[in-house]
Amino acid sequence: MNGASPTRVLVADDQTVVREGIVMLLGLLPGIEVVGAAADGEEAVALVERHRPDVVLMDLRMPRCDGVEATRRIRAAHPETEVVVLTTYADDDSLFPALQAGARGYLTKDAGGEEIARAVADVRSGAAGLSPQVQLRLLERLADGAAQATEPGAAPGGTGRPGATGPGAGRPGELPDGLTAREAEVLALIAEGLSNTEIARRLFVSPATVKTHINNLFAKTAVRDRAQAVAYAFRHGITGTQQ
Structure with missing residues (x-):
């Protein structure tokens, strides 16, 4: 990234295989540093407080605190941290609540590495990172x-x-x-x-x-x-x- 600091990313997903897969994928992408991984919304909020990431990749359907509420809390406490929501289906009913809670990007979980990297770069630059779907x-x-x-x-x-x-x-x-x-x-x-x-x-x-x-x-x-x-x-x- 031409000497620029890497984008610090936190991953939040309650499914272990999905969470670890995303972390592994991000680890292969240039210019991205994974600073933590959370198993639910409560942990995501706590890890954002601890690590102050640039971007959070946020699952919507999680126990204790879902992705919409976690997004709302993170954006209220740390407006400098952007949120890209991850979901299984593009027609998830939480699409609009997530955007209204402050999410700047929204990807389906079948997104490839290039698409995730582009969404992360977009939201960090102040643009919206939305998949075609x-x-x-x-x-x-x-x-x-x-x-x-x-x-x-x-x-x-x-x-x-x-x-x-x-x-x-x-x-x-x-x-x-x-x-x-x-x-x-x-x-x-x-x-x-x-x-x-x-x-x-x-x-x-x-x-x-x-x-x-x-x-x-x-x-x-x-x-x-x-x-x-x-x-x-x-x-x-x-x-x-x-x-």
């Missing part, structure tokens, strides 16, 4: 949420289009948290998985303009990264999948 699941949930918002009896304003409002957004046509129509449009395109360059092409604006919109909408919605932005878009029904 998980990105697809997020988009499916966004589409489902938009469809439900348009059903008879749904909350007013949940149209499923950029600029739509969702739960608690106020009057029909009023965007949450003071978002402008353009910011909501950019948010919807983020939720579709588009990069800044792709959003710029779609909207016929410069990448610098897109970055400005993203900085503004992140500040208004109090999200820290694209993963949280996707979760926010889902909660508020802001998606372009139904245009």
Whole structure:
């Protein structure tokens, strides 16, 4: 890693064979140092306090304290430690709770070494580390949420289009948290998985303009990264999948 300090990683998984397998795999990857391994969420929280890792690879289904609660506690006490959630299935019901608890990445357990290394590097650099399967699941949930918002009896304003409002957004046509129509449009395109360059092409604006919109909408919605932005878009029904 060109002389850079290795990324310190903690692994948390209650299945011994899985935990030891991940530790062994990480040990083969350049630029990564495994500083501990936990068998449940409680131990993960304690080991983060002791070792202060850069990244935690966190299983969701664990005894005593599950991955979502452990993630919430770790992020509250040690915001400098990022969490990448590991789960068996991309459609795990804990997907959105984990993101809302502060996880910055989300991988299925069949991810290879290269994919894990990329997710670890992404979250440490401030980006979101989401596997292709998980990105697809997020988009499916966004589409489902938009469809439900348009059903008879749904909350007013949940149209499923950029600029739509969702739960608690106020009057029909009023965007949450003071978002402008353009910011909501950019948010919807983020939720579709588009990069800044792709959003710029779609909207016929410069990448610098897109970055400005993203900085503004992140500040208004109090999200820290694209993963949280996707979760926010889902909660508020802001998606372009139904245009």
